[in-house]
Amino acid sequence: MENIVYSAFRLEGHRNTKRFADNRQLTVSQVCRQNRTAKERSSMHHLEARMKIVTPCFLEGASRQAELRIPSVKGVLRFWWRALAYSQLSRKPKAVESLRTNEEELFGSTNTGQSRLLLSLIPAKKPNIIPAERRLQDNRKPVGPGSRYLGYGLMAAFGKQPGKLHRACLNPPCEFTLRLGAKNRHDLEKILPALKLFGLVGGLGSRSRKGYGSVNLLEINGDLNAKWKPPRDAEAYETQLVRLLNRAQSCETEPPFSAFSALSRLDLALPKEPTAMNALEKYGKEMVRYRSWGKAGKILDGKKDSERNFRADHDWSKNKPAPLAHPQRAIFGLPHNYKGSKDQKVEVRPARHDRRASPLFFHVHQLIDGYIGIAFVLRSKFLPDGERISARKKHVAPQPNWDKLTSFLDRFQNRYRGRTLWPPKS
Numbered sequence: 379m380e381n382i383v384y385s386a387f388r389l390e391g392h393r394n395t396k397r398f399a400d401n402r403q404l405t406v407s408q409v410c411r412q413n414r415t416a417k418e419r420s421s422m423h424h425l426e427a428r429m430k431i432v433t434p435c436f437l438e439g440a441s442r443q444a445e446l447r448i449p450s451v452k453g454v455l456r457f458w459w460r461a462l463a464y465s466q467l468s469r470k471p472k473a474v475e476s477l478r479t480n481e482e483e484l485f486g487s488t489n490t491g492q493s494r495l496l497l498s499l500i501p502a503k504k505p506n507i508i509p510a511e512r513r514l515q516d517n518r519k520p521v522g523p524g525s526r527y528l529g530y531g532l533m534a535a536f537g538k539q540p541g542k543l544h545r546a547c548l549n550p551p552c553e554f555t556l557r558l559g560a561k562n563r564h565d566l567e568k569i570l571p572a573l574k575l576f577g578l579v580g581g582l583g584s585r586s587r588k589g590y591g592s593v594n595l596l597e598i599n600g601d602l603n604a605k606w607k608p609p610r611d612a613e614a615y616e617t618q619l620v621r622l623l624n625r626a627q628s629c630e631t632e633p634p635f636s637a638f639s640a641l642s643r644l645d646l647a648l649p650k651e652p653t654a655m656n657a658l659e660k661y662g663k664e665m666v667r668y669r670s671w672g673k674a675g676k677i678l679d680g681k682k683d684s685e686r687n688f689r690a691d692h693d694w695s696k697n698k699p700a701p702l703a704h705p706q707r708a709i710f711g712l713p714h715n716y717k718g719s720k721d722q723k724v725e726v727r728p729a730r731h732d733r734r735a736s737p738l739f740f741h742v743h744q745l746i747d748g749y750i751g752i753a754f755v756l757r758s759k760f761l762p763d764g765e766r767i768s769a770r771k772k773h774v775a776p777q778p779n780w781d782k783l784t785s786f787l788d789r790f791q792n793r794y795r796g797r798t799l800w801p802p803k804s
Contacts, residue, residue: 422496422559425566425600427573429556432654432749433742434514435548435591436532437583444507444546446554448499450582456485457636458580459572461756462622464637465629474634484568494565495558502553513541516655523678524662525655528588528740540679545584550654553596566602573598574606575622578615579644579741579752589658589740589751610746612646616799619644623800633758636737641757644800647740647790648751654742657751661740664793668786669707691716695724703774704767709760709782711736712767728761729768738783752799753790755783 438444460481467473467480486493508514514521514533520541526533534542558573560566577595584590598606609615626638633639651657663678670677671692672684686692691705695716704726708714712734713727728734737760741752760778761767767776790796 422561423563423566423601425558425570425573425598425602425604427556427558427577427595428597429554429577430550430594430596430744431548431552431554431582431591432550432594432744433581433590433592433658434508434529434550435552435581435583436529436545436585437548437591438545442545444505444548446499446501446505446548446552446582448497451499451556452485452493452495452497454576454580454582454586455569455572456481458575459484459569460635461637462571462575462626464633464635465626465639468629468631468633468639484565494562495560495569498557498559500555500557502555505552506549507546508543508549509546510543512543513539514543514547515541516653516659521655522659522663524659524664524666526662527666528658528662529585529590532584532590547583548591558600563601566600570598570602570604571622574618578619578622578743579739579754581741587736587739589661589742592654592742594744612649612745612750615743615745615750616646620800620802627801633756636735636756636758638756639758640801642755642800643757643784643787643798644752644754645787645790645796645798646750647753647787647796648749648794649796650747651749651751654744654749657742657749660794661751661753664789665786668789669710697770703777704769706779706782708767708776709778709780710738724770726767726769729766729773731761731765734761738786751790753787753796754800755780755787 436444437447437450439447460477463477463480464473467476470476482490484494514525514529516522516525526535526540532543532545534540534544558566558569574595577593580586581589581591581593586592594608595606596608598604609618623638626642627640629639630641631639632641648657648660651660666677667682667685668687670684671686671688673680675684676682677684688705688707690700690702691707694700694702694705696719705714705716708726713725716724716726718724737756737758739754739756743750743752757780761776765776766773
């Protein structure tokens with residue numbers, strides 16, 4: 379964490395470079411390079427964004443220790459920049475090639491060289507880390523089955539110690555300042571909408587699409603006269619979001635990757651919850667109710683009856699007659715494992731790719747009087763052209779059923795008075 383705190387501009391003008399390097403366990407060349415970067419910063423335009431992580435964040439580097447990482451933040455900014463930018467270029471010839479060129483020029487690549495943006499990350503204080511082997515808790519009790527379901531693979535979902543972490547995590551709240559610098563003022567103007575979107579619907583780390591590591595933007599200051607304050611209520615949140623996504627309505631076809639378009643849907647799923655973990659738990663329970671077949675007809679630690687909404691998927695996994703080439707729940711993302719007949723593992727995955735990330739996202743956001751849960755679907759091409767799904771040792775054509783995700787979002791409108799925020803009603 380100290381390498382983050384002592385970022386380039388913190389080292390500017392340090393006189394005794396060698397002694398400082400020895401004390402900080404940095405090489406002299408590292409300190410000199412950071413000092414040079416500090417001098418470059420003095421001629422740059424800047425933005426500063428104050429942000430807060432509101433749900434447990436599973437973010438780590440090569441050391442396998444939980445930490446805030448600049449490469450991770452940069453990668454997320456790049457994702458949201460791309461998700462917004464595609465709609466502006468979608469009607470142009472060679473839209474994807476144009477987008478890739480613009481992205482590489484702004485963020486850097488092996489073709490274009492260094493990024494035009496310089497990022498620094500400064501935690502407000504030393505982050506509180508929950509080490510692996512500890513149990514993740516909410517209000518001094520182990521987290522419930524909904525939260526464990528969303529964090530499957532990161533913690534024990536069942537057994538004698540449910541919620542026991544397999545990986546360390548950053549314990550919320552965790553505030554930090556993200557500082558962006560660019561020689562060209564226009565480059566900061568390009569990244570500003572993506573920065574706002576990141577702080578309204580995004581997150582950091584593993585399972586961020588399921589609500590873990592949800593990041594809230596608190597404040598923006600800098601050289602663009604772009605002062606920004608967080609929304610105080612759901613109406614203000616909706617106004618800011620619609621303003622950012624307005625241009626995406628012009629894209630009426632399915633994007634080739636995760637991006638906003640007229641086919642996307644973003645809902646205020648949970649209008650008001652007392653805590654961030656309460657929102658996470660409630661969303662996770664609804665996903666269990668909707669997706670899970672259950673054990674002996676029971677779900678959620680054996681306390682509730684399973685709805686058994688995906689009977690055909692269950693029959694397919696047990697090698698029973700079913701009108702499916704592959705399970706319908708593939709729409710939630712791949713790979714997806716099933717327990718087949720005689721408890722054999724049945725894996726459903728892309729034939730030539732490692733995975734297909736879920737097009738369903740969840741984000742927890744803090745307002746003045748509580749927390750809201752935002753659920754949204756970025757509909758896009760499910761798999762690349764020519765790619766097939768490997769299911770029961772057969773390669774079959776993908777048949778994504780997007781209505782299954784629509785039905786899931788509808789549950790929150792029926793049960794919790796949720797509503798669709800975007801696309802706005804015409």
